[in-house]
Amino acid sequence: MTTRGVFIFRQLFDRSCCGYSYLIGDRTQKIGLIIDPVLEQVDRDLKLIDELGLELKYVLNTHVHADHVTGSGLIKSRLNLGNSPKVISIISESSGAEADIFVDDGDVIDCGLIKLNVTYTPGHTNGCMSLIDHTNRRVFTGDTLFIRGCGRTDFQEGSASKLYDSVHSKLFTLPDDYHVYPAHDYNGQLTSTIGEEKRLNPRLTKPRDEFIEIMKNLNLTYPKMMDVAVPKNLICGGK
Template sequence: MYRYILTDVFNKGTRTVGTKRHSKKLGHSRYQLGDHSPCPKGGLSRYQLGDYFPYCLAGHSRYHLGVHSPSYPVSRYSRYHLTRLYSNKAFPKMSVRVPLSCDFFFRQLFDRESCTYTYLLADTVDGEAVIIDPVLEMAERDAKLIEELGLRLKYAMNTHMHADHITGTGLLKKLIPGCQSLISKASGAQADKYVEAGDEVLFGRHRLEVRATPGHTNGCVTYVCHEQGLVFTGDALLIRGCGRTDFQEGNSETLYDSVHSQIFTLPDAFQVYPAHDYKGQTVSTVGEEKKYNPRLCKQLNEFVKIMENLNLPYPKMIDKAVPANKCCGMYDI
């Protein structure tokens, strides 16, 4: 048997695409993402964050997110996510997170002024990266981080044409030669590359599926990374909320259908990362939003009434942001 540095799915302890070393104790294996952990006696094995693989050790196993939990009996030669505690009684209302692969980089960034989240994703082997929903005032911060991490920015991309801040895509193109801007064709904004529903955005070996989710604007899209279980929803779906529908081609019925058909059909465990949050939350899940979103868990007619009676103020940046964002954020700045 062997000790493994996990980078893929293993087949009963006999195959690896990572690094393998002989184990001192015959009959047991040590598993951990990028490292090794002690293997106790008696058929128990210790696991931390990593991928999933067929269970090949006798007896029991310990599963939890980054820590060890009491052993729990499982069937031999079954497939389990490393991050799951295999007792349904432990966290009955929580979905099991899909673990990130060891060659996937993810960083969530924040702009305090507009409460905008920006996401940097990369292939750590290839070094190719994309950034989602960058903000003009934070572009130099983002460019510096990308340089420090030794990444090559392929795309500066948006989920839609924003009305509450000016995008940083244009400035990032100036700061990082070779970077291209990307947005949906239906947005009406200028960009180097346009995407539509069903397209894929590739960076290294990783990919984001493009799903059209109009309703907040006609050009809204959601980016889905199926392998990592990540969903970047822009303003279509927020944490316990959604984007407004009273300007920029907004339509409540369309938004409701978009979220229910394109986002709520994804696995419950997929993590939802929106473009904004105003209450300090950073992430949700598809399952949580299906159950607890106070607007979108309602019937369509109730949802429409809620949206019609929000009485939100006119966006203070819209008259400046929309013209600029039509030109990749480089208009009159």
């Protein structure tokens, strides 16, 4: 079995927020983690995890989401039935949210053969992180970098200048063949590459000042879930 063959990988979609969750498993140790779970999809996700014969070790959120409630809290309440919790929640130290483990730039999330390198990528929110899987040459970019786009920067301590710098210094410095897996896509696309986004992203290929002006003039509507989602996500999806 090749190194790549030991990994399980699933990209999971939630239609209500056009959001992606990602399940990664280690076949050899039968353990796994899920990135950006959505509350309404917990039953689906746990069923899949069970079918694949995995024991879930970590639930991770790339940031405090404003468009959906995380499934982290419900997953933990469903699976952590004994005295010693087997599922651990993770979020960035700078997010201001509750979790079992807080990570920062340069940390490594270790789950069997799965190694995710944390890179701090603020801009969409002040607590955004991206997760780099060097073994499989891919990066989970949350709401920092989308396929031909990026997350908005007009709330939750968002900053267009920070987002631009995060992308160019932390993500566009990765090898061109690394696959980009964002937290959302609104056009039915599943993945891109760093090289494609460096060449084709209509916002982030612009000079910094022009990018900031673009973001300033998007005139987006107020997120319909924000007043519900953000307070709950600050406490891991609710108690």
